[in-house]
Amino acid sequence: MSPAFNLETCARPNILALEPYRCAREQVPPDYKDDGSNVLLDANENAYGSPLAIGANSLKSEAAAAGLDLFGLHRYPDPHQEDLKQQLCELRNNHAHTVQTLTPANLFVGVGSDEAIDVLLRCFCVPARDRILVCPPTYGMYGVSAQVNDVGLVKVPLTAAPEFGVDVPAVLAALDAAVAAPEYDIKVVYLCSPGNPTGATLKKDDIAQVLAHPTWNGIVVVDEAYVDFVEDQRTASLAEWVLEWPNLVVMQTLSKAFGMAGIRLGAAFCAAPIARLLNALKAPYNIASPTSTLARSALTPQGLAAMQVNRAKLVSQRVRLIESLPQIPGVGRLRGGTDSNFLLYEMLNAQGQPDNAVALAVYTKLAEQYRVVVRFRGKEHGCLGCLRITVGTEEEMSQFLEALAKTLAEVRQ
Numbered sequence: 001m002s003p004a005f006n007l008e009t010c011a012r013p014n015i016l017a018l019e020p021y022r023c024a025r026e027q028v029p030p031d032y033k034d035d036g037s038n039v040l041l042d043a044n045e046n047a048y049g050s051p052l053a054i055g056a057n058s059l060k061s062e063a064a065a066a067g068l069d070l071f072g073l074h075r076y077p078d079p080h081q082e083d084l085k086q087q088l089c090e091l092r093n094n095h096a097h098t099v100q101t102l103t104p105a106n107l108f109v110g111v112g113s114d115e116a117i118d119v120l121l122r123c124f125c126v127p128a129r130d131r132i133l134v135c136p137p138t139y140g141m142y143g144v145s146a147q148v149n150d151v152g153l154v155k156v157p158l159t160a161a162p163e164f165g166v167d168v169p170a171v172l173a174a175l176d177a178a179v180a181a182p183e184y185d186i187k188v189v190y191l192c193s194p195g196n197p198t199g200a201t202l203k204k205d206d207i208a209q210v211l212a213h214p215t216w217n218g219i220v221v222v223d224e225a226y227v228d229f230v231e232d233q234r235t236a237s238l239a240e241w242v243l244e245w246p247n248l249v250v251m252q253t254l255s256k257a258f259g260m261a262g263i264r265l266g267a268a269f270c271a272a273p274i275a276r277l278l279n280a281l282k283a284p285y286n287i288a289s290p291t292s293t294l295a296r297s298a299l300t301p302q303g304l305a306a307m308q309v310n311r312a313k314l315v316s317q318r319v320r321l322i323e324s325l326p327q328i329p330g331v332g333r334l335r336g337g338t339d340s341n342f343l344l345y346e347m348l349n350a351q352g353q354p355d356n357a358v359a360l361a362v363y364t365k366l367a368e369q370y371r372v373v374v375r376f377r378g379k380e381h382g383c384l385g386c387l388r389i390t391v392g393t394e395e396e397m398s399q400f401l402e403a404l405a406k407t408l409a410e411v412r413q
């Protein structure tokens with residue numbers, strides 16, 4: 001017995017009040033394991049897998065072929081990850097947005113983009129004083145990370161569906177108000193492009209207007225988790241644009257198009273002075289050796305070619321869904337864009353209106369009866385009645401389309 005200990009008064013209030021980020025797979029009764037009995041279309045993973053043909057035996061030869069020692073496990077990993085950073089730079093140095101060239105000095109690599117989101121917040125925001133600005137509907141981790149750090153949240157919704165663009169006048173006005181407020185400042189603006197759950201790419205000019213705010217002293221983060229699913233791959237990423245803007249950070253990840261959510265590798269491109277700060281504040285050995293080795297294999301020319309093959313398969317299934325879904329009674333409009341490996345669709349009631357009760361019933365029935373798991377997004381700003389459907393393999397999409405048609409027919413009776 002510890003007479004004075006009281007967790008409720010000992011822990012930080014913002015942590016006690018925390019609603020942890022909930023993964024889709026934690027949300028409904030049957031546990032949605034990836035044991036082959038479920039079709040998992042909820043977390044925007046790449047169902048065709050990683051570029052590495054990883055079997056227990058091929059892993060070692062893959063690594064050896066890439067000249068990498070996968071099994072130097074008794075040593076601490078390289079804290080700087082220069083070689084991995086160089087490969088990431090080469091991937092994005094295409095001179096579509098600048099004549100300058102990215103180098104490893106422009107990079108932070110972390111345990112998924114989730115670490116980059118958190119490191120940026122801790123770098124710039126003073127707890128219990130500063131705020132971040134987000135544009136709903138958007139990725140939930142920005143808000144969770146803000147609360148963990150006791151940093152406030154200013155929400156400026158995106159423009160209405162299906163454009164889901166930055167409301168530039170409203171964002172600029174919120175930044176004006178922050179500049180004028182003695183009690184707090186907005187230090188970071190998190191933009192997601194292509195957006196989750198919107199699938200829409202933001203306009204470069206809109207981002208430029210925020211970056212160029214005349215009096216606001218802060219950082220604009222563009223989260224490009226889905227950038228490799230955009231049609232025009234040469235101009236899609238703004239990573240190298242960080243060489244033109246000292247206050248721009250561009251985040252990427254190997255979790256989506258690269259199909260490597262399991263290794264936890266994210267990156268933040270930024271001007272070298274920001275990268276120095278982020279690298280100074282991170283834990284020294286944040287990137288495990290196997291993660292680094294596998295990431296470097298995926299970023300070799302062979303790895304990139306294999307990624308492109310899987311990407312092309314997903315893009316063709318995305319086209320198929322866009323053609324097939326409108327033919328199912330009860331499926332409403334496509335909201336948002338088509339630049340990601342997921343699509344946001346309305347579910348309609350018998351009166352033809354988008355309806356959250358219908359969408360939730362479809363979501364639950366799909367999971368429990370047909371073991372197909374999608375994500376309910378109807379409570380997000382501007383997403384009434386919407387499900388977010390990750391594009392999967394050809395067989396998964398056949399299974400999904402059939403299950404959805406049956407489910408909607410039953411739910412809408």
Ligand SMILES: *Cc1c(COP(=O)(O)O)cnc(C)c1O
Binds near residue numbers: 196
């Ligand atoms: C999936 C996703 C990420 C990826 O996070 P990781 O930590 O790199 O797996 C980042 N941002 C958005 C918007 C996402 O949807």
